[in-house]
Amino acid sequence: MDLSFLLLQLLTGLAYASTLFLLSVGLSLIFGAMGIVNFAHGSFYMLGAYLLFAFTRGQAEGFWAGLFLVLAAGLVVGALVERLLIRPIYPRPEEYQILLTYALLLILEDLVRLAFGAGYRSFPLPPLFSSPLFLLGAPFPSYYLFLLALAGLSALGLWAFLYRTRLGTWVRAATQDREMLEALGVNVPLLYTAIFALGIALAALGGAALVPLQAATPGMAVDAVINAFIVVVIGGLGSVWGALLGAVLIGLLQAFGILLLPEMAMVFPFALMALVLLLRPWGLLGRPPAVRT
């Protein structure tokens, strides 16, 4: 194992972490601000991947416009789902949220199967990134760099939004005390719709961005949602930086775990999640829950 190989593996892990971050950060925001356990989150990731095919007809030339349309579609779909389905069940216990969003997962998976077929769908690399770059003489997909930039910019944008805008302050306030926010005259239901739409749009973007590297299948939703939960639980429910840290940890664990113990690579993420839950149940960057009396 020489240096260039290890560096490549590092890059692969980080590229994977980039899509994991886009997938997970919305889940974390939605749980943190709204308390909704969204089991359908991976379905929107899958939907993003398939919508890219629909918008571009599978043509690499349409990639950029397609990515933008997926983001816009994610916002619309997210807002609709929140208004029509999630809103009626806010006051209900968690199990109803889990069940409702699980129902959504089942429905979306079959709808995609109906519309696009059950097989693999692969998308060509966009023209700008179609030729590989070289790192110490070893080739790697230049598309990795795009994924890293996309995730980095999304993280920065989210940070600026949450910590530098009025709306972002409200979102953060919603994670702490909803009643107080309402008393201050903020339209909390509208805010919830916006948070949900943003989270869904990011997941859809992540799914669309992954497709040129990895084929899309209807089954990817079930795997994606579990990965998102692992990332979010490790990083801390409701924490943006936690989602980033969790995504990087899982990305690297996958990339290097497969070198060390290939047959057990699948076990590592769950083992790490269980370990974090046992030692620091609120996650690495999460806040410990206030003691209730």
Added chain:
Amino acid sequence: MRLGLLVLCLALLGPFLGEYGLKLLSEALILGLYAMAFNLLFHQAGLLSFGQAAFFGVGAYAMALLMARSGWSFLATLPLAFLLGGAAAFLVGFLSLRLTRIYFTMLTLAFAQLLYAVAHKWYAFTGGDNGITDLRPAGPWGESLPFYYLTLGLFGLLVGLLASLERSPFGYALRALRDNRARAEAVGLDGFRHLLLAFALAGAISGVAGALQGALQRSVFPDYLFWTRSAEAIISTILGGSGVFLGPAVGAAAFLFLRVLVQAQTEYWPFFLGLLLLLMVLFFPRGLAGVWARLGRGISLGVERGAPRG
């Protein structure tokens, strides 16, 4: 009482069912038993376990490995499935029960997925994703009717145990812990010990259900441990109504019969299940039991309203 009547009716029905009917009803009883075990935690103790598939799977693999590798008879593996399911649940519960609410749910999910990943990848021991196939219980248990009676007997026995627990001091302790743990512990209840015992028992019963399911299907695969299998227990329970004692079993039967009906028409069963769940959650959150109660109330109200007019 109702349980006894149900078991008696199902027993009398046995000889009139065809091969296919026996298999279907056996499966409904197994899923029902599994959902009832889940509901011991969910309704009585207020614990949402998302890892019930772990113990279902441990029971199934215990049965399959003992039968296929060590030549045990099928009947002898059942108590082992109970014990191993319970032991696995004791361990997972010991670690998970220190957390509450969503963190508890996530940790149980993590442990179940951990076991799934191990079963999926440990080819030498579990056969990996090829599973363990060609399991055929020797003697009468390989036939549909005796197997149905065995399943029915175990269902009656274990659900009877759950029913008597519900009305025991242990059941009341669980409900006290569910309603207000701090207060229950203040009056001297050892919360952790009670919940751990309930968790282990639910795991043991799930283990028996898993072993029966493996024998019925003649094979065991890693998907016995996958999280969607845990979701089946939750779906059955909410579908039937968690607040009514036999609700989860009724929900499990409804779930399976619906699946057979829909799958005969279309391959898009998950879509219909999703739609059904969506409508249930939005409009009938108390499950079939709730629908039943609402119908009953509607009818009786109609009679009362109608009486003066008549």
